[in-house]
Amino acid sequence: xxxxxxxxxxxxxxxxLGSSGISTCEALRVGxxxxxxxxxxxxxxxxxxxxxxxxxxxxxxxxxxxxxxVLAPGVPLTHPKPHWSVELARQASVEVIGDIELxxxxxxxxxxxxxxxxxxxxxxxxxxxxxxxxxxxxxxxDTQVGGNxxxxxxxxxxxxxxxxxxxxxxxxxxxxxxxxDPTVGILLNLTPDHLDRxxxxxxxxxxxxxxxxxSATAVIGVDDDYCRAIADRLQxxxxxxxxxxxxxxxxxxxxxxxxxxxLAERAKEKxxxxxxxxxxxxxxxxxxxxxxxxxAATALGLSSEKIAAAFKTFPGLAHRxxxxxxxxxxLFVNDSKATNADSTEKALSSFAGGVFWILxxxxxxxxxxxxKQFFPRISHAYLIGESSDQFAATLEGQVAYSRCGTLDVxxxxxxxxxxxxxxxxxxxxxxxxxASFDQFRNFEIRGERFRELVRAIPGVVSKEKAA
Numbered sequence: 001x002x003x004x005x006x007x008x009x010x011x012x013x014x015x016x017l018g019s020s021g022i023s024t025c026e027a028l029r030v031g032x033x034x035x036x037x038x039x040x041x042x043x044x045x046x047x048x049x050x051x052x053x054x055x056x057x058x059x060x061x062x063x064x065x066x067x068x069x070v071l072a073p074g075v076p077l078t079h080p081k082p083h084w085s086v087e088l089a090r091q092a093s094v095e096v097i098g099d100i101e102l103x104x105x106x107x108x109x110x111x112x113x114x115x116x117x118x119x120x121x122x123x124x125x126x127x128x129x130x131x132x133x134x135x136x137x138x139x140x141x142d143t144q145v146g147g148n149x150x151x152x153x154x155x156x157x158x159x160x161x162x163x164x165x166x167x168x169x170x171x172x173x174x175x176x177x178x179x180x181d182p183t184v185g186i187l188l189n190l191t192p193d194h195l196d197r198x199x200x201x202x203x204x205x206x207x208x209x210x211x212x213x214x215s216a217t218a219v220i221g222v223d224d225d226y227c228r229a230i231a232d233r234l235q236x237x238x239x240x241x242x243x244x245x246x247x248x249x250x251x252x253x254x255x256x257x258x259x260x261x262x263l264a265e266r267a268k269e270k271x272x273x274x275x276x277x278x279x280x281x282x283x284x285x286x287x288x289x290x291x292x293x294x295x296a297a298t299a300l301g302l303s304s305e306k307i308a309a310a311f312k313t314f315p316g317l318a319h320r321x322x323x324x325x326x327x328x329x330x331l332f333v334n335d336s337k338a339t340n341a342d343s344t345e346k347a348l349s350s351f352a353g354g355v356f357w358i359l360x361x362x363x364x365x366x367x368x369x370x371x372k373q374f375f376p377r378i379s380h381a382y383l384i385g386e387s388s389d390q391f392a393a394t395l396e397g398q399v400a401y402s403r404c405g406t407l408d409v410x411x412x413x414x415x416x417x418x419x420x421x422x423x424x425x426x427x428x429x430x431x432x433x434x435a436s437f438d439q440f441r442n443f444e445i446r447g448e449r450f451r452e453l454v455r456a457i458p459g460v461v462s463k464e465k466a467a
Contacts, residue, residue: 001027002158006105008032011065013058013094015085016072017044020152024070024099025053027154031106036061038085058085063092071096073148073172079199098176099154100147100169105179107159114159117296118147118180120169120211121188121221123346125149128188128289129168130317131281135297136164138310148173164300171198171207178210184296185215188288190226205230216240217299219292223247242295246284254291256284261291263304273308279323279331280316283350315463319447321347324454325462330418332454335431336447341370344433348374354423356380356414358407361434361446363387368394368433375399379426380417382410386438406439407446411453428454 004027014025017039025035025048037048038058048055058069069089076083077096089096107114119129126149133145144156147167159165167182174180175198190205198204205226212218212234218241220231234241243253251267259276262269273294275281281290290311297307316322322334338344341364348355348371359368360383367390381401383391388403395401404410411428418426430450432443440446455462 001030002103002106002154002156004028004031004033004102004106004154006031006102006109007067010034010067011036012068012070013038013061013066013085013089014070014072015039015058015083016075017041017048018072018074020099020154021070021072022047022051023152023155024102026051027099027102028070029053033067036066058088063088063094066092066094069094069096070102071098071176073098073170073176076197077172077175078203079197096176097178098173099152100167100173100177100180103153103159103165103167104177104181108179108181111159111161113161115164115184115300116159116182117164117166117184117186117300118169118182118211118215119167119186119188119292120171120174120208121186122191123342124188124285124289125168125186127286127317127320128186128292129166131289131311131314132186132293132296133166134314135293135302135307135310136166136300138313139297139302139306169211171204174211175207179214180211181214181216182211183215184217184219184299185212186219186292186296187212187227187230188221188292189224191224201226209233212239212241217242217296219244219295219299221245221288221292222250222253223288242299244288244291244295246287246291254295256287256291261287261294263294272304273311275311278312278314280314280321281311282321283346285346286321286350319443321350322447322451323463324451325460327415327419327457327460329425330415330421331425331427332415332460333427333429333431334447334450334454335429336436336443336450338431338433339435339443340364341366341368341433344368344431345371345374347429347431348377351377351427351429353377354379354418354421354426356382356418356421356426356428358382358384358404358410358414358428358430358450359432359434360385360387360391361432361436361440362438363390363434367391371433372398379421379423380414382414384410384432384439385434387434407449408453411450411457415454415457 137143142163149168246256319336436446
Protein backbone atom coordinates (compact mmCIF):
# COMPACT_ATOMS: atom_id res chain seq x y z
CA UNK A 1 0.00 0.00 0.00
CA UNK A 2 1.00 3.62 -0.56
CA UNK A 3 -0.09 5.65 2.49
CA UNK A 4 -1.37 9.06 1.39
CA UNK A 5 -0.11 11.58 3.94
CA UNK A 6 -0.68 14.74 1.90
CA UNK A 7 -4.24 14.96 3.26
CA UNK A 8 -3.30 14.15 6.87
CA UNK A 9 -5.85 15.49 9.39
CA UNK A 10 -8.19 16.67 6.62
CA UNK A 11 -11.51 15.27 5.45
CA UNK A 12 -11.70 13.65 2.03
CA UNK A 13 -14.78 12.22 0.32
CA UNK A 14 -14.49 9.17 -1.93
CA UNK A 15 -17.19 8.34 -4.43
CA UNK A 16 -17.09 4.97 -6.19
CA LEU A 17 -16.19 1.98 -4.03
CA GLY A 18 -14.86 -0.61 -6.43
CA SER A 19 -11.33 -1.95 -6.04
CA SER A 20 -9.62 1.40 -6.69
CA GLY A 21 -12.06 3.27 -4.44
CA ILE A 22 -11.56 0.91 -1.51
CA SER A 23 -7.78 1.06 -2.00
CA THR A 24 -8.01 4.85 -1.95
CA CYS A 25 -9.99 4.79 1.29
CA GLU A 26 -7.38 2.54 2.90
CA ALA A 27 -4.42 4.60 1.68
CA LEU A 28 -5.95 7.86 2.93
CA ARG A 29 -6.91 6.36 6.30
CA VAL A 30 -3.42 4.96 6.88
CA GLY A 31 -1.99 8.35 5.91
CA UNK A 32 -4.05 10.11 8.57
CA UNK A 33 -6.98 11.56 6.61
CA UNK A 34 -10.60 11.41 7.68
CA UNK A 35 -12.41 9.36 5.03
CA UNK A 36 -16.07 9.70 4.08
CA UNK A 37 -17.13 7.06 1.54
CA UNK A 38 -20.17 6.65 -0.66
CA UNK A 39 -21.41 4.83 -3.75
CA UNK A 40 -24.57 4.44 -5.79
CA UNK A 41 -24.21 0.66 -5.52
CA UNK A 42 -25.10 -1.29 -2.38
CA UNK A 43 -22.21 -3.71 -2.88
CA UNK A 44 -19.61 -0.95 -2.62
CA UNK A 45 -21.28 0.53 0.43
CA UNK A 46 -21.34 -2.83 2.20
CA UNK A 47 -17.67 -3.42 1.39
CA UNK A 48 -16.70 -0.03 2.83
CA UNK A 49 -18.74 -0.63 5.97
CA UNK A 50 -17.17 -4.06 6.45
CA UNK A 51 -13.74 -2.40 6.45
CA UNK A 52 -14.76 0.16 9.03
CA UNK A 53 -15.02 3.26 6.84
CA UNK A 54 -17.53 5.99 7.54
CA UNK A 55 -20.23 5.77 4.88
CA UNK A 56 -22.48 8.78 4.38
CA UNK A 57 -24.65 10.05 1.56
CA UNK A 58 -22.56 12.86 0.09
CA UNK A 59 -25.74 14.81 -0.62
CA UNK A 60 -26.20 15.22 3.11
CA UNK A 61 -22.75 16.37 4.26
CA UNK A 62 -21.15 19.79 4.74
CA UNK A 63 -18.93 20.16 1.68
CA UNK A 64 -17.17 23.19 3.15
CA UNK A 65 -15.36 20.81 5.51
CA UNK A 66 -13.92 18.71 2.69
CA UNK A 67 -10.41 19.09 1.25
CA UNK A 68 -11.14 17.02 -1.87
CA UNK A 69 -13.45 14.62 -3.63
CA VAL A 70 -11.68 11.53 -4.94
CA LEU A 71 -13.71 10.14 -7.80
CA ALA A 72 -13.53 6.59 -9.16
CA PRO A 73 -12.48 6.69 -12.84
CA GLY A 74 -15.69 5.03 -14.00
CA VAL A 75 -17.82 7.92 -12.72
CA PRO A 76 -18.55 10.71 -15.28
CA LEU A 77 -16.50 13.86 -14.72
CA THR A 78 -17.68 15.90 -17.72
CA HIS A 79 -19.71 13.96 -20.31
CA PRO A 80 -22.47 13.17 -20.95
CA LYS A 81 -22.91 15.28 -17.83
CA PRO A 82 -21.00 15.52 -14.55
CA HIS A 83 -22.03 13.11 -11.85
CA TRP A 84 -24.06 14.72 -9.07
CA SER A 85 -21.15 14.39 -6.65
CA VAL A 86 -18.97 16.38 -9.05
CA GLU A 87 -21.60 19.10 -9.26
CA LEU A 88 -21.75 19.34 -5.47
CA ALA A 89 -17.94 19.52 -5.25
CA ARG A 90 -17.76 22.31 -7.81
CA GLN A 91 -20.48 24.30 -6.10
CA ALA A 92 -18.41 24.15 -2.90
CA SER A 93 -15.09 24.84 -4.74
CA VAL A 94 -13.78 21.43 -3.68
CA GLU A 95 -11.22 19.91 -6.05
CA VAL A 96 -12.12 16.66 -7.82
CA ILE A 97 -9.22 14.24 -8.31
CA GLY A 98 -8.47 10.52 -8.66
CA ASP A 99 -6.13 7.93 -7.19
CA ILE A 100 -3.40 8.57 -9.79
CA GLU A 101 -3.30 12.21 -8.66
CA LEU A 102 -2.98 11.12 -5.02
CA UNK A 103 -0.02 8.94 -5.96
CA UNK A 104 1.65 11.80 -7.84
CA UNK A 105 1.30 14.17 -4.90
CA UNK A 106 2.60 11.61 -2.42
CA UNK A 107 5.55 10.79 -4.71
CA UNK A 108 6.53 14.46 -4.92
CA UNK A 109 6.20 14.83 -1.16
CA UNK A 110 8.07 11.69 -0.11
CA UNK A 111 10.28 10.42 -2.95
CA UNK A 112 10.47 12.96 -5.76
CA UNK A 113 13.18 11.05 -7.63
CA UNK A 114 11.36 7.70 -7.53
CA UNK A 115 11.13 6.33 -11.08
CA UNK A 116 7.59 6.42 -12.45
CA UNK A 117 6.56 5.29 -15.93
CA UNK A 118 3.01 6.00 -17.12
CA UNK A 119 1.48 4.49 -20.25
CA UNK A 120 -1.58 5.44 -22.26
CA UNK A 121 -3.01 5.19 -25.77
CA UNK A 122 -6.17 3.92 -27.39
CA UNK A 123 -4.71 0.48 -28.15
CA UNK A 124 -1.85 -1.56 -26.75
CA UNK A 125 -1.40 0.10 -23.38
CA UNK A 126 -1.91 -3.07 -21.32
CA UNK A 127 0.65 -5.05 -23.31
CA UNK A 128 3.08 -2.13 -23.22
CA UNK A 129 2.67 -1.80 -19.47
CA UNK A 130 3.25 -5.51 -18.95
CA UNK A 131 6.24 -5.53 -21.31
CA UNK A 132 7.93 -2.54 -19.66
CA UNK A 133 7.38 -4.08 -16.23
CA UNK A 134 8.90 -7.34 -17.49
CA UNK A 135 11.93 -5.54 -18.93
CA UNK A 136 12.76 -3.52 -15.81
CA UNK A 137 12.06 -6.48 -13.53
CA UNK A 138 14.37 -8.64 -15.66
CA UNK A 139 17.08 -6.02 -15.11
CA UNK A 140 16.77 -6.55 -11.36
CA UNK A 141 14.64 -3.58 -10.34
CA ASP A 142 11.98 -3.64 -7.65
CA THR A 143 8.99 -3.20 -9.96
CA GLN A 144 5.43 -2.23 -9.09
CA VAL A 145 2.90 -2.59 -11.92
CA GLY A 146 -0.78 -1.71 -12.02
CA GLY A 147 -3.17 1.19 -12.43
CA ASN A 148 -5.73 0.54 -15.15
CA UNK A 149 -4.03 -2.84 -15.59
CA UNK A 150 -5.00 -4.95 -12.59
CA UNK A 151 -3.85 -3.67 -9.21
CA UNK A 152 -5.00 -0.16 -8.19
CA UNK A 153 -2.05 2.22 -7.94
CA UNK A 154 -2.50 2.92 -4.22
CA UNK A 155 -2.52 -0.81 -3.43
CA UNK A 156 1.07 -0.97 -4.70
CA UNK A 157 4.10 -0.39 -2.49
CA UNK A 158 5.02 3.25 -1.90
CA UNK A 159 7.40 5.04 -4.28
CA UNK A 160 11.07 5.16 -3.35
CA UNK A 161 14.35 5.86 -5.13
CA UNK A 162 15.18 2.27 -6.11
CA UNK A 163 11.64 1.16 -6.97
CA UNK A 164 10.05 1.61 -10.41
CA UNK A 165 6.30 2.09 -10.79
CA UNK A 166 4.93 1.09 -14.20
CA UNK A 167 1.35 2.32 -14.43
CA UNK A 168 -1.27 2.00 -17.16
CA UNK A 169 -3.50 5.08 -17.30
CA UNK A 170 -6.89 5.31 -18.97
CA UNK A 171 -8.24 8.61 -20.24
CA UNK A 172 -10.63 8.63 -17.29
CA UNK A 173 -7.73 8.38 -14.85
CA UNK A 174 -5.69 11.05 -16.61
CA UNK A 175 -8.68 13.39 -16.53
CA UNK A 176 -8.60 13.13 -12.74
CA UNK A 177 -4.82 13.69 -12.44
CA UNK A 178 -4.10 17.37 -13.18
CA UNK A 179 -0.48 17.24 -11.97
CA UNK A 180 0.49 13.90 -13.55
CA ASP A 181 4.27 14.11 -13.99
CA PRO A 182 5.91 10.72 -14.68
CA THR A 183 9.60 10.17 -15.20
CA VAL A 184 8.66 8.63 -18.54
CA GLY A 185 5.32 9.06 -20.25
CA ILE A 186 4.28 6.86 -23.17
CA LEU A 187 1.52 7.83 -25.62
CA LEU A 188 1.12 4.96 -28.08
CA ASN A 189 -1.63 6.01 -30.48
CA LEU A 190 -5.00 7.72 -30.73
CA THR A 191 -8.15 6.61 -32.51
CA PRO A 192 -11.78 7.49 -31.66
CA ASP A 193 -12.76 5.94 -28.33
CA HIS A 194 -14.75 6.82 -25.21
CA LEU A 195 -16.32 9.81 -26.97
CA ASP A 196 -19.41 9.33 -24.83
CA ARG A 197 -17.22 10.32 -21.88
CA UNK A 198 -15.15 13.06 -23.55
CA UNK A 199 -17.59 14.58 -26.01
CA UNK A 200 -15.27 14.97 -29.01
CA UNK A 201 -12.13 13.41 -30.39
CA UNK A 202 -10.33 16.70 -29.74
CA UNK A 203 -11.24 16.54 -26.05
CA UNK A 204 -10.19 12.91 -25.84
CA UNK A 205 -6.81 13.67 -27.45
CA UNK A 206 -6.28 16.67 -25.17
CA UNK A 207 -6.80 14.48 -22.11
CA UNK A 208 -4.34 11.88 -23.37
CA UNK A 209 -1.78 14.60 -24.11
CA UNK A 210 -1.65 15.52 -20.42
CA UNK A 211 0.20 12.28 -19.63
CA UNK A 212 3.20 13.25 -21.74
CA UNK A 213 2.99 17.03 -21.33
CA UNK A 214 4.62 17.06 -17.88
CA SER A 215 6.77 13.93 -18.17
CA ALA A 216 10.52 14.24 -17.90
CA THR A 217 10.80 12.14 -21.07
CA ALA A 218 7.92 11.76 -23.50
CA VAL A 219 7.68 8.74 -25.81
CA ILE A 220 5.12 9.26 -28.56
CA GLY A 221 3.97 7.09 -31.45
CA VAL A 222 3.67 9.24 -34.57
CA ASP A 223 1.68 6.97 -36.88
CA ASP A 224 -1.57 8.89 -36.47
CA ASP A 225 -2.39 12.55 -37.01
CA TYR A 226 -3.35 13.34 -33.42
CA CYS A 227 -0.15 11.94 -31.90
CA ARG A 228 2.00 13.61 -34.56
CA ALA A 229 0.45 16.95 -33.66
CA ILE A 230 1.10 16.32 -29.97
CA ALA A 231 4.73 15.40 -30.70
CA ASP A 232 5.19 18.56 -32.74
CA ARG A 233 3.80 20.73 -29.92
CA LEU A 234 6.04 19.12 -27.32
CA GLN A 235 9.07 19.45 -29.54
CA UNK A 236 8.45 23.18 -29.85
CA UNK A 237 8.42 23.41 -26.06
CA UNK A 238 11.87 21.75 -25.92
CA UNK A 239 10.43 18.71 -24.18
CA UNK A 240 12.79 15.69 -24.07
CA UNK A 241 10.97 13.41 -26.47
CA UNK A 242 11.39 10.21 -28.45
CA UNK A 243 9.24 9.61 -31.54
CA UNK A 244 8.44 6.07 -32.65
CA UNK A 245 6.93 4.60 -35.79
CA UNK A 246 6.17 1.20 -37.27
CA UNK A 247 5.11 2.69 -40.61
CA UNK A 248 8.03 4.85 -41.75
CA UNK A 249 11.72 5.59 -41.08
CA UNK A 250 12.53 8.47 -38.74
CA UNK A 251 15.51 10.78 -38.79
CA UNK A 252 15.40 10.84 -34.99
CA UNK A 253 13.57 8.23 -32.96
CA UNK A 254 12.81 4.51 -33.07
CA UNK A 255 11.22 2.78 -36.01
CA UNK A 256 10.57 -0.71 -37.34
CA UNK A 257 12.44 -2.13 -40.33
CA UNK A 258 11.49 -5.71 -41.05
CA UNK A 259 11.80 -7.45 -37.68
CA UNK A 260 14.34 -4.99 -36.33
CA UNK A 261 13.96 -1.92 -34.16
CA UNK A 262 16.15 0.87 -35.49
CA LEU A 263 17.36 3.74 -33.33
CA ALA A 264 18.03 6.86 -35.38
CA GLU A 265 19.92 9.79 -33.89
CA ARG A 266 20.77 12.73 -36.10
CA ALA A 267 20.26 10.53 -39.15
CA LYS A 268 22.67 7.88 -37.85
CA GLU A 269 21.03 4.47 -37.48
CA LYS A 270 21.70 1.26 -35.60
CA UNK A 271 19.75 -1.91 -34.88
CA UNK A 272 18.96 -2.06 -31.17
CA UNK A 273 16.68 -5.10 -30.96
CA UNK A 274 15.27 -7.88 -33.11
CA UNK A 275 11.69 -9.08 -32.71
CA UNK A 276 12.14 -12.05 -35.02
CA UNK A 277 10.75 -15.26 -33.56
CA UNK A 278 9.20 -13.61 -30.47
CA UNK A 279 5.63 -14.90 -30.62
CA UNK A 280 4.39 -12.67 -27.82
CA UNK A 281 5.46 -9.62 -29.84
CA UNK A 282 4.11 -10.73 -33.20
CA UNK A 283 2.56 -8.07 -35.46
CA UNK A 284 3.04 -4.37 -36.16
CA UNK A 285 0.91 -3.38 -33.16
CA UNK A 286 3.24 -5.27 -30.83
CA UNK A 287 6.26 -3.79 -32.59
CA UNK A 288 4.90 -0.38 -31.63
CA UNK A 289 4.57 -1.57 -28.05
CA UNK A 290 8.16 -2.86 -28.09
CA UNK A 291 9.52 0.34 -29.63
CA UNK A 292 7.89 2.45 -26.92
CA UNK A 293 9.21 0.15 -24.21
CA UNK A 294 12.74 0.33 -25.64
CA UNK A 295 12.63 4.13 -25.50
CA ALA A 296 11.15 4.18 -22.00
CA ALA A 297 13.53 1.58 -20.57
CA THR A 298 16.48 3.45 -22.07
CA ALA A 299 15.28 6.64 -20.39
CA LEU A 300 15.11 4.70 -17.11
CA GLY A 301 18.78 3.76 -17.50
CA LEU A 302 18.70 0.24 -18.96
CA SER A 303 21.17 -0.86 -21.63
CA SER A 304 20.11 -1.89 -25.12
CA GLU A 305 21.44 -5.38 -24.48
CA LYS A 306 19.33 -5.94 -21.36
CA ILE A 307 16.21 -4.61 -23.05
CA ALA A 308 16.63 -6.79 -26.14
CA ALA A 309 17.31 -9.87 -24.00
CA ALA A 310 14.18 -9.27 -21.91
CA PHE A 311 12.01 -8.99 -25.04
CA LYS A 312 12.85 -12.62 -25.82
CA THR A 313 11.45 -13.87 -22.51
CA PHE A 314 8.25 -11.80 -22.45
CA PRO A 315 5.34 -14.23 -21.92
CA GLY A 316 2.67 -11.85 -23.20
CA LEU A 317 -0.69 -11.18 -21.59
CA ALA A 318 -3.34 -13.80 -21.08
CA HIS A 319 -6.02 -13.78 -23.80
CA ARG A 320 -4.09 -11.29 -25.95
CA UNK A 321 -2.38 -13.18 -28.76
CA UNK A 322 -1.41 -15.74 -26.11
CA UNK A 323 0.45 -18.74 -27.52
CA UNK A 324 -1.08 -21.72 -25.76
CA UNK A 325 1.05 -24.41 -27.37
CA UNK A 326 1.62 -26.38 -30.54
CA UNK A 327 1.09 -29.82 -31.98
CA UNK A 328 3.68 -30.64 -34.59
CA UNK A 329 3.60 -27.61 -36.90
CA UNK A 330 0.22 -26.27 -35.72
CA LEU A 331 0.25 -23.28 -33.35
CA PHE A 332 -2.71 -22.53 -31.04
CA VAL A 333 -3.30 -18.86 -30.14
CA ASN A 334 -5.77 -17.46 -27.60
CA ASP A 335 -6.91 -13.95 -28.54
CA SER A 336 -10.19 -14.03 -26.60
CA LYS A 337 -9.66 -10.38 -25.63
CA ALA A 338 -10.51 -9.46 -29.25
CA THR A 339 -14.13 -8.50 -28.67
CA ASN A 340 -14.53 -6.39 -31.82
CA ALA A 341 -13.32 -6.27 -35.41
CA ASP A 342 -10.60 -3.70 -34.69
CA SER A 343 -8.96 -6.00 -32.14
CA THR A 344 -9.26 -9.05 -34.38
CA GLU A 345 -7.65 -7.10 -37.22
CA LYS A 346 -4.47 -6.93 -35.13
CA ALA A 347 -4.48 -10.72 -34.84
CA LEU A 348 -5.25 -11.53 -38.48
CA SER A 349 -2.65 -9.05 -39.72
CA SER A 350 0.00 -10.91 -37.71
CA PHE A 351 -0.22 -14.06 -39.85
CA ALA A 352 0.50 -14.29 -43.57
CA GLY A 353 -1.87 -17.22 -44.09
CA GLY A 354 -2.90 -20.67 -42.93
CA VAL A 355 -5.28 -19.29 -40.30
CA PHE A 356 -7.98 -21.59 -38.91
CA TRP A 357 -10.13 -18.91 -37.35
CA ILE A 358 -12.58 -19.46 -34.49
CA LEU A 359 -14.95 -16.51 -34.19
CA UNK A 360 -18.37 -15.47 -32.98
CA UNK A 361 -20.41 -14.59 -29.95
CA UNK A 362 -22.43 -11.47 -29.28
CA UNK A 363 -21.69 -9.32 -32.33
CA UNK A 364 -20.71 -5.66 -32.24
CA UNK A 365 -21.92 -3.05 -34.73
CA UNK A 366 -20.44 -3.68 -38.18
CA UNK A 367 -19.69 -7.33 -37.43
CA UNK A 368 -16.69 -8.66 -39.36
CA UNK A 369 -17.24 -6.64 -42.54
CA UNK A 370 -14.16 -4.46 -41.79
CA UNK A 371 -12.00 -7.60 -41.86
CA LYS A 372 -12.66 -8.55 -45.50
CA GLN A 373 -9.15 -7.55 -46.59
CA PHE A 374 -7.80 -10.39 -44.41
CA PHE A 375 -10.13 -13.10 -45.71
CA PRO A 376 -7.48 -14.44 -48.16
CA ARG A 377 -5.38 -15.39 -45.14
CA ILE A 378 -8.14 -17.61 -43.70
CA SER A 379 -7.98 -21.31 -44.54
CA HIS A 380 -11.26 -22.02 -42.75
CA ALA A 381 -13.55 -20.25 -40.28
CA TYR A 382 -15.42 -21.88 -37.40
CA LEU A 383 -18.53 -20.05 -36.23
CA ILE A 384 -19.78 -20.14 -32.65
CA GLY A 385 -22.50 -18.29 -30.77
CA GLU A 386 -25.44 -16.12 -31.72
CA SER A 387 -23.58 -14.21 -34.44
CA SER A 388 -23.26 -17.32 -36.62
CA ASP A 389 -25.95 -16.39 -39.15
CA GLN A 390 -24.66 -12.83 -39.53
CA PHE A 391 -21.03 -13.90 -39.92
CA ALA A 392 -21.90 -16.74 -42.29
CA ALA A 393 -23.56 -14.21 -44.58
CA THR A 394 -20.40 -12.08 -44.58
CA LEU A 395 -18.12 -15.07 -45.25
CA GLU A 396 -20.31 -16.69 -47.90
CA GLY A 397 -18.46 -17.18 -51.17
CA GLN A 398 -15.21 -15.75 -49.77
CA VAL A 399 -14.09 -18.01 -46.90
CA ALA A 400 -14.92 -21.65 -46.26
CA TYR A 401 -16.70 -21.95 -42.93
CA SER A 402 -18.35 -24.39 -40.55
CA ARG A 403 -21.16 -23.72 -38.12
CA CYS A 404 -19.92 -25.20 -34.88
CA GLY A 405 -22.22 -23.66 -32.31
CA THR A 406 -19.96 -24.08 -29.30
CA LEU A 407 -16.28 -23.58 -28.61
CA ASP A 408 -15.50 -27.23 -27.89
CA VAL A 409 -16.82 -28.31 -31.29
CA UNK A 410 -14.91 -25.49 -33.01
CA UNK A 411 -11.60 -26.30 -31.35
CA UNK A 412 -11.82 -30.00 -32.18
CA UNK A 413 -12.68 -29.36 -35.83
CA UNK A 414 -10.12 -26.56 -36.28
CA UNK A 415 -7.35 -28.66 -34.74
CA UNK A 416 -8.16 -31.61 -37.01
CA UNK A 417 -8.28 -29.43 -40.14
CA UNK A 418 -5.08 -27.56 -39.28
CA UNK A 419 -3.23 -30.85 -38.75
CA UNK A 420 -3.89 -31.75 -42.40
CA UNK A 421 -3.13 -28.28 -43.74
CA UNK A 422 -0.50 -27.78 -46.41
CA UNK A 423 0.28 -24.32 -45.04
CA UNK A 424 3.86 -24.10 -43.75
CA UNK A 425 2.84 -22.77 -40.32
CA UNK A 426 -0.89 -23.26 -39.71
CA UNK A 427 -2.44 -21.53 -36.69
CA UNK A 428 -5.66 -22.23 -34.84
CA UNK A 429 -6.68 -18.76 -33.75
CA UNK A 430 -9.43 -17.89 -31.30
CA UNK A 431 -10.08 -14.23 -32.09
CA UNK A 432 -13.86 -13.91 -31.78
CA UNK A 433 -14.45 -10.28 -32.88
CA UNK A 434 -17.39 -10.48 -30.48
CA ALA A 435 -18.36 -10.07 -26.88
CA SER A 436 -18.65 -13.35 -24.99
CA PHE A 437 -21.93 -12.77 -23.17
CA ASP A 438 -24.07 -15.17 -25.20
CA GLN A 439 -22.10 -18.19 -23.94
CA PHE A 440 -19.52 -16.98 -21.38
CA ARG A 441 -19.66 -14.47 -18.55
CA ASN A 442 -16.58 -12.63 -19.85
CA PHE A 443 -13.75 -12.94 -22.35
CA GLU A 444 -11.40 -14.30 -19.67
CA ILE A 445 -13.59 -17.34 -19.04
CA ARG A 446 -13.92 -17.87 -22.80
CA GLY A 447 -10.13 -17.76 -23.16
CA GLU A 448 -9.59 -20.09 -20.23
CA ARG A 449 -11.99 -22.59 -21.78
CA PHE A 450 -10.08 -22.42 -25.06
CA ARG A 451 -6.84 -23.03 -23.18
CA GLU A 452 -8.31 -26.07 -21.44
CA LEU A 453 -9.64 -27.52 -24.70
CA VAL A 454 -6.34 -27.07 -26.51
CA ARG A 455 -4.25 -28.58 -23.74
CA ALA A 456 -6.56 -31.59 -23.65
CA ILE A 457 -5.73 -32.42 -27.29
CA PRO A 458 -3.37 -35.43 -27.39
CA GLY A 459 0.10 -34.41 -28.50
CA VAL A 460 -0.19 -30.69 -27.77
CA VAL A 461 2.92 -29.27 -26.16
CA SER A 462 2.01 -26.29 -24.01
CA LYS A 463 4.13 -23.19 -24.03
CA GLU A 464 5.16 -23.78 -20.43
CA LYS A 465 6.37 -27.31 -21.18
CA ALA A 466 8.20 -26.14 -24.28
CA ALA A 467 9.98 -23.49 -22.24
